[in-house]
Every structure is written in structure tokens, then in C-alpha cells.
Amino acid sequence: MEPSLNPLIRPKHNQLDTLASKARSLADPDNRDNMVSSIYKTSRAIVGDVVQYTDRQQRQHSERLDRILTSKIWGYPIMLAMLATVFWLTIAGANVPSSMLAETFAWLEGYITLAFQAVHAPDWLHGLLVLGLYRGISWVVSVMLPPMAIFFPVFALLENFGYLPRVAFNMDRLFKRSGGHGKQSLTMAMGFGCNAAAIMSTRIIESPRERMLAILTNNFVPCNGRWPTLIVLSSLFMAAGVASGLQTFVTAAVVLGIVLFGIVVTLTVSWVLSKTALRGVPTHYTLELPPYRRPKFWNTVIRATLDKSLFVLKRAVIIAAPAGVITWILANLFVGDMSILEHIVAFLDPFARALGLDGYILMAFILGLPANEIVLPILLMGYLSTGAMTEVEDMAALKQIFLDHGWTWLTALNMMLFSLLHYPCGTTLFNIYKETKSPKWTFLAFAIPTGIAIGVTFTVAQVVRGLGWV
Amino acid sequence: MMRHCCENGASCHHKNPSDQKGKTTRFRVALAGNPNTGKSTLFNALTGLRQHTGNWPGKTVLRAEGTYSFKDVTYTVIDLPGTYSLYSNSADEEVARDYIVFEQPDVTVVVLDATSLERNLNLALQVLEMSERVVVCLNLMDEANRKGIRIDDRKLSSKLGVPVVKTAARDGKGLTELKETVEGVARGHIQTRPFRIRYSDEMEEKIKTIEADIRTIFGNDLPSRWIALRLLDGDPSLTEALKKRIGKEESTDGAIAQPPYPAEA
């Protein structure tokens, strides 16, 4: 700073105030229009001078594609078909690598156990580290990694192609009706991957009211941690009667149905909230539809795998590891003749039955608060009461475990519904608190979904039982 | 386009880090641009995996920062939020504006979508009013070529008074040239004479009346013409930002140059 330019007689603040009021006296609403049109005139003149358009046909490529992808007739069917294809690819593609990973982990476990025996490690240490920690991690990795490694890249390809803004364009009317913003559908798309990340992505919605709607309802989009639950249960119980060639197809259709139900709930909750706690007029809306671009296939795939899959996986492992340990401890500490885990189950059972679930399922959801991906492993562990999470080699064996515990298709359906609708995971809640800085809204983000999950499963259970369908 | 005026950048700008330190020299490069211009792709292509994200202080706007090194010099790249303008219509725009004007990066690269230059150029023209050290990056050139759009970059460069580099960040094309150019501008080897829009006579008159006062307060540290324009547009967030800036200045300079004065009523 050159001090000579700083006349020290008057503090600069006063000078600035004088300046500001001087400027205000010159300010005129037309100034802005004047400036912007001067800028535009200049840009246009420069562009006219330096740019030549030689081929007008090519430029209309995106518009022609839009005429189909966002058309009155084809807009929605294509959207659904794309979603279904992504699910189908994920489900069909993940099976084989999932079981290969599981086998590898099991094979490794044998050697780790041998190593423990070789150094005469105490049983409790082996139980804690191998049966608790190691199995917890290997479940999460083998169940989650393959679907993520397919889903994220496929989704990233759609994203880089430029399709997602079209989804926002197609869906905006629905969101406007329910008081939200078209961009809410983009944050929901993120939610398919990870709700916690999607909460961050709501930043693209500038109006605080609509952003809050997007935050509070994002959980109704099933994230990667919940997919395994949805996929496994729908393939075991919903697609069971179908010819084997069609099973993947039916599974994908059921998952799609669950997702659509989640969207209906999202719109309904948004609508109710915007009529009550978040009243207000829909704010202004502009949405750019960028031209379609052919994505760089490998770039996109590698980037998505590195950035998203590994990131989400890392988080899951960090959370699943201690959860595995805690579950192992609960199942192995005895009070009286029952483990602590069994005490919890007995306590929860009556309430869970009313929801069409059972005590084990509810306990798995409660212990699964840190990460949704550990819900299914904890449930199985509870059922088998071996004190450690099981390895599941075979789908038929898995179904038998469920059937032995009195499962019907209603149990499966309600567990899927509860998984779809219940409270967000710990990380997501933490992010909601970070983004809203409000204990009240964070609590609501917990309470609203939980209330809906209980209400819906209770109603479904009562209706189905009342009608004598099970 | 390259005018090697002076051997060391010191004479050109007070903010430039000295060349003498060799390896420890660091330049800060800000990327500005409209949304959907491939700005993030360019950011990724430049910095690879050496990047991290966080929040801009006090704002829920994502701040991505990364580094690359070029000829033994480390460049810190700040990926400003993608915006259509810098008139502080939103938190994003405020963040981008404040960074360019107050943090004064060594180089601001304006990333433009070569396929819709007209609208993109608006942002470039705004940045040229805010900073001297600007490089214009015509990105998505591959797509522009495919669409039969021909851009005379030399002519554009001479009109804008700053270097123009064509890139296709997705294919990694033009990156070396961009880095060269950024280096040249950062070191002051490339002289720029940014194009300034001429507004209507009435506006120019108004600008003149307050620009002198702005110079008295801020000297040559801040772009006075740009501040005049923003004040005439009645931008309240800028007045706030300016006050904060003075506060900071006086608390650091104050110990040496200024007597303490009573806080404002």
C-alpha cells in the first residue's frame, strides 16, 4: 500500500459511506439494463467478427434429440426405461463379481484364522477381529462394491451425456405442483448413489425454502447402502415364482416400483411441507439444457469409480468396521441366559410385529443407523445367533433362513418399504446438520421419514392381514 | 501475441511472487466460467488427483482447489463456481467475484464454451473489467469444430487484449499451451491490455463522477472503474465487501501508518 494515497485525515469508512450515497444518487434501475445491453451488444459485435457458423444443421442435433427425449409421448416412458435399464444392468452385472468377492474373502479368512491359531491368540480376540471386524468389512465390500462399480459409472455416463437436466425439465411441473424446484430431481438422482452426498448437492438449489424441501425428502430415494436389501429381498420373495430367465427382469421391475413409490412419497411430503412448515411461493426458475455430448467412455468410468465408488466404499468400511465389532459384542455378552442382542429383540418384537416385521429386523435397522449397508448382515447374524455375521454362499440357503423365522412375502415387502422410508443414516443426518445448522430441521429429517415408515408398514400389514392375504 | 517485455515479472505487478526463489515460487490461478463449459473437466485435466474440496468461508458454496507444476513452479488452481455473470445475483457469483477482485489471483483463466461464445463472452468481458491478468480459454473446441463453428482466435485475442488459447480439455488438447500462456501472464512476460466496454455516454459520465473518489480510497489496489459500475448498479453486497476490506487493511496497516480511531456509531 502506498501511504501517500491514504489521506489519514478522514477514516476511510466515512469516505466510503459518502461514496456509496453519491453512487446511490446516481443509481437508476435503468443502469443495469444499460450495462447488460452494452455488454451484450459488445459480445455480439465481437462474435460477429470472429466466429463463423459453417454448418447450421449440426447445431440442431441436440434440439432434435430433445424433441424425442422430452416429448409429450416419449419423455416419461424413455425416462422410466433408462432408470429400469440402469437398475437391470446393476442387478444383472453385480451378482457374479459379488459372489466371487465373497468367496475370496472367505478363502482369506481361513488363512487369517490359521494365523491366529499359530500365534495362540485368545478366542475372544479372534471373535472380535475376525468374526466381527473382518466379516463386517468383507460383507460390505462384497455386497456393495460390485453394484457401485456398475451403477456409478453408468450413471456418470448418463450425466456426462447431458441427460440429467432433461429429467429436471421433464419433472419440473410435478415438483412445482408440490412446491419444490425442478433441480430437486437432480439432487434425488445423486441420492441413488449416496444420500449423504446428495445433501451436499442440494446446494445447487438457491432458494432456502426449496433447498430445505430437497434436504428433508432426499432420503426417500434409496441409496447404495439400501439397494442390496431391496435387490436381495425382491429377488428372493417377489421374483420367486417366475421362470428363471425372467427373474432379473422381475427383480428390476420390483425395485423400480419401490423407487417410484419413493418418488410419490417425496412429492407428497414436499407438497404437505410446502403447505405447512415451509409455506411460500415457488421461487424463480431457470434451467439450462446444455447440448448433448458423447461422454469420454473410459475417462468417465475411471473417474466415477475413483471418485464415487471408492469414496463411498471407504466411508462404509470405516463405519461398518466398528458396527461389526459392536454387534459381535452384543451377541456374545450374556445377561441371564440370553445375549444382550436377544434381550433387545425380545423387547422390540411386539411393536415390530404390528408393522409386519419382527424384533430382529427392527433391531437390525436400529443398529444399522450408522450405515444402511450393514442392516442385512446384522439381521442374518441375529437370526443365526452364531454370534458372528455369516457368510452367505447360496441364495437358496439365505431364503431358508428367512423362512425358518416365519417370513412371508409381507415381511419382505414391509422390510423393503421400511428400508426405503425410514430415517436417514448417521452420515446423512450429520450432513443435514452441517448444511442446515439447525437441530430442529435435523430432528425433523429424522422424524418425518421414521413416522412415514411406521405408518406405511403398519397400514400395509393391517390391510394385508385383514384381507387374509397371508 | 507473445511480447517478451521484461525478463522478470517484478516490474509488471506488485503481487507477483519473486522469481528468485525458484522452486518455491507459487502462482495462484483462478478458473472462472459459465456452468456447462467443461470448466471442471479442465480443472481435473490440469490438476489430476491433486485436489481437494471444501467450503468457501462462511458460504455453502463448494470450493475446489488443486495444484499442478509446470517448469518447476507450483500453480494452485482455484475452481470458482460456474456462473453466468459476476453481478452477485447469488452466493456463487459473490464468491467468484470476491475472489477475483479482492484475492487477486496471479492469473484468472476465463473458460468459455466455444459453441456458444456470445453468451459466454459476457462473463469474459466482466472479468476483463475486474482484472488485468486474464487468459481466455476457448474450451470445447472439438465440439465447436464438429458443429462447423470457426473461431478466429488471433482476432479475438487482439480485440480482447488478452491471450486466447483453444483447448479441448476432455482430450487433454491445448493444455500445454494453456500452461505456457498462464505462466507468461503470471510472470508478466505477456503484457495484457484488457478490453473495456464503452457504455452509453450517460453511464460513462456517471462512472467518471465517482471513479476519482474510489481511487482516493483504494489507490490502484482495486479496479476502480469496475467498482464504480457496481456501485451504480446499486450492489449492496459490494459495499459490504468493501467495508470489510477496509477494516482488514486498517487493522494490518494501522499499527504502522494510522492512529487508532473510534469505532463507528
Next chain:
Amino acid sequence: MTTVIPLSEAVPGQTLRIRRLELNGTMRRRLLDLGFVPGAEVYVLQKSPLGDPVAFRVSHTTIALRKEESSKIFGELPGGEG
């Protein structure tokens, strides 16, 4: 002869030259930044499947607007034909 109508009443395929924006504040600024400036040509591309919003081509980009906004942007149809 020219007819001035709000953008919301134009149909896909029509081109309008913008006359004025009857909006204020942030939205006006936003629209100006996007290229909806007086004198600019706007081509109506198409409606979304449920009829609203509508996509417009302005300064070589595609921007979707809801009826709330497009009804406050007025432009003239060249020659007054539909």
C-alpha cells in the same frame, strides 16, 4: 405490422424479438444474464411433457423457463404472423 405477446403465448417454432421484461430484482438480472435482453431473438423450442416449463433457444443456448417467468417477457412476432 407487429404483434407484441408474452413469451408464454408463443408456440414452438416461433421466433420472437424481445421488447421488454416486466420483472424486477434477481430474476430480471438472471434473465438478462442468460441473454433475455431487449433486442435478442428467442426461438421457442418445445414444451416439457406436462406442458410447462418450456425450452427456449437464446444466444445459442437452451434455457427452460416456467410460465411464471415467460409470461412477463414480451416480444414481437415478426410480421405479426403466427
